[in-house]
Amino acid sequence: MSWNPNWEIMKVSGRDVCYDRKSGLYLCPLCVPQCLKVNLLIPKKEASYFLTKEDLLIHIQLHETGELKKVFAPPVQKEETSDLF
Numbered sequence: 001m002s003w004n005p006n007w008e009i010m011k012v013s014g015r016d017v018c019y020d021r022k023s024g025l026y027l028c029p030l031c032v033p034q035c036l037k038v039n040l041l042i043p044k045k046e047a048s049y050f051l052t053k054e055d056l057l058i059h060i061q062l063h064e065t066g067e068l069k070k071v072f073a074p075p076v077q078k079e080e081t082s083d084l085f
């Protein structure tokens with residue numbers, strides 16, 4: 001199966017978020033800020049996808065309150081992939 005997301009910028013509660021029309025999935029712009037700038041193929045393991053705006057907003061609120069760091073600590077990324085550019 002191949003999925004080539006085509007991220008669009010959507011306004012959700014006055015905030016720019018990423019939305020893929022094909023799959024109907026929202027992507028957290030705080031986890032993957034690149035999606036707001038360019039269409040990138042983002043590996044699933046690095047991103048948080050949401051089926052509804054509500055779920056996305058709850059997730060974003062967790063970022064803002066700092067709760068997310070307690071819930072899951074993503075591995076420290078030591079090197080940026082250079083072919084993103």
Ligand SMILES: [Zn+2]
Nearest residue numbers: 028030031048
């Ligand atoms: Zn996030």
